[in-house]
Amino acid sequence: MKKINLAVVGATGMVGRTFLKVLEERQLPIENFYVMASSRSAGSTITFNGKDYIVEELTENSFDKPIDIALFSAGGGTSEKFAPIAATHGCIVIDNSSQWRMDPEVPLVVPEVNPEDINWHKNIIANPNCSTIQAMVALKPLDDAYKIKRVVYSTYQAVSGAGLAGWQDLENGIKGEAPKKFPHPIAGNCLPHIDVFLENGYTKEEMKMVEETRKILHNPDMRVTATTVRVPVFDSHSESINIEFENAFEMSDLLAVLEKAEGLVVQNDCYNNEYPLALSAAGKDEVFVGRIRRDESLENGINIWVVADNIRKGAATNAVQIAQVIINGMNA
Numbered sequence: 629m630k631k632i633n634l635a636v637v638g639a640t641g642m643v644g645r646t647f648l649k650v651l652e653e654r655q656l657p658i659e660n661f662y663v664m665a666s667s668r669s670a671g672s673t674i675t676f677n678g679k680d681y682i683v684e685e686l687t688e689n690s691f692d693k694p695i696d697i698a699l700f701s702a703g704g705g706t707s708e709k710f711a712p713i714a715a716t717h718g719c720i721v722i723d724n725s726s727q728w729r730m731d732p733e734v735p736l737v738v739p740e741v742n743p744e745d746i747n748w749h750k751n752i753i754a755n756p757n758c759s760t761i762q763a764m765v766a767l768k769p770l771d772d773a774y775k776i777k778r779v780v781y782s783t784y785q786a787v788s789g790a791g792l793a794g795w796q797d798l799e800n801g802i803k804g805e806a807p808k809k810f811p812h813p814i815a816g817n818c819l820p821h822i823d824v825f826l827e828n829g830y831t832k833e834e835m836k837m838v839e840e841t842r843k844i845l846h847n848p849d850m851r852v853t854a855t856t857v858r859v860p861v862f863d864s865h866s867e868s869i870n871i872e873f874e875n876a877f878e879m880s881d882l883l884a885v886l887e888k889a890e891g892l893v894v895q896n897d898c899y900n901n902e903y904p905l906a907l908s909a910a911g912k913d914e915v916f917v918g919r920i921r922r923d924e925s926l927e928n929g930i931n932i933w934v935v936a937d938n939i940r941k942g943a944a945t946n947a948v949q950i951a952q953v954i955i956n957g958m959n960a
């Protein structure tokens with residue numbers, strides 16, 4: 629197995645640290661390993677696989693050395709500036725920001741869903757939005773089986789999706805302190821407001837879900853709408869998804885389709901109180917689906933409840949899985 633040189637950009641952040649954890653767990657074949665962040669944390673030490681690494685400041689010269697793959701999670705502005713520099717130097721960037729996701733030259737990939745899109749990258753591959761990733765793992769097998777006509781997303785998103793500052797707003801809010809990150813208290817509250825509001829009255833998070841769903845499922849005309857809500861949960865996003873199909877289905881067949889889907893775990897015994905939960909999905913790499921039931925107001929429709937760890941499958945795990953597909957391709 630060919631060993632690669634790998635860099636983590638934004639290694640000191642919430643997703644960055646989870647990159648390191650997932651890379652350790654999956655034992656990727658790494659020769660040289662680099663951790664990069666801003667000047668604020670340059671010089672500090674990070675332990676990876678039992679070895680200490682000094683955090684380097686990310687600069688225009690960071691990719692002068694041979695790096696095969698760089699996992700970026702350091703914000704859109706950093707990706708905008710530094711991903712093209714890395715790419716020009718022959719490094720494949722897997723970028724967790726929203727900067728490149730809708731660029732027609734950049735594949736947007738969930739490895740269980742559209743691994744074939746990795747093949748046409750030009751050294752930048754985008755990791756989708758956390759809420760989109762978990763929805764795709766459940767929707768793709770259903771789209772293949774019954775052809776999706778329309779999707780309605782309603783999300784219940786954890787504060788960890790807003791980084792450390794979001795996490796602290798909930799922790800401190802429980803003690804009665806005023807919020808610093810969110811515009812309103814998150815403790816004891818639901819905020820129908822994730823990312824900025826756009827001219828159409830939707831938030832950017834909602835439009836990311838709409839546009840990214842269409843791109844990943846290769847269906848630019850798919851009817852998709854979303855309401856995204858921040859809830860007082862530390863980890864894992866939950867989503868209620870209403871799906872209308874072109875084709876008729878038997879419930880037992882549809883359940884079998886979901887049971888067989890890669891990366892998806894069905895927890896659907898509601899009469900025994902079994903359904904996906906944020907607390908039990910936290911720390912796991914799979915996507916969990918349950919509350920699977922026919923939408924009785926439609927001819928061919930269902931409602932489902934989908935939960936996943938937003939920092940793992942919604943960010944770090946998905947990016948590391950993309951890296952694994954690339955490494956396997958190098959060794960094929």
Ligand code: A2P
Pocket residue numbers: 637638639640641642643644664665666667668669670686701702703706791792
């Ligand atoms: P640093 O710790 O030096 O600020 P989070 O999303 O959890 O806030 O993490 C953001 C990550 O992105 C951190 O690792 C942060 O590094 C890094 N980062 C932010 N701005 C830059 C930048 N201009 N150059 C490199 N890394 C950056």
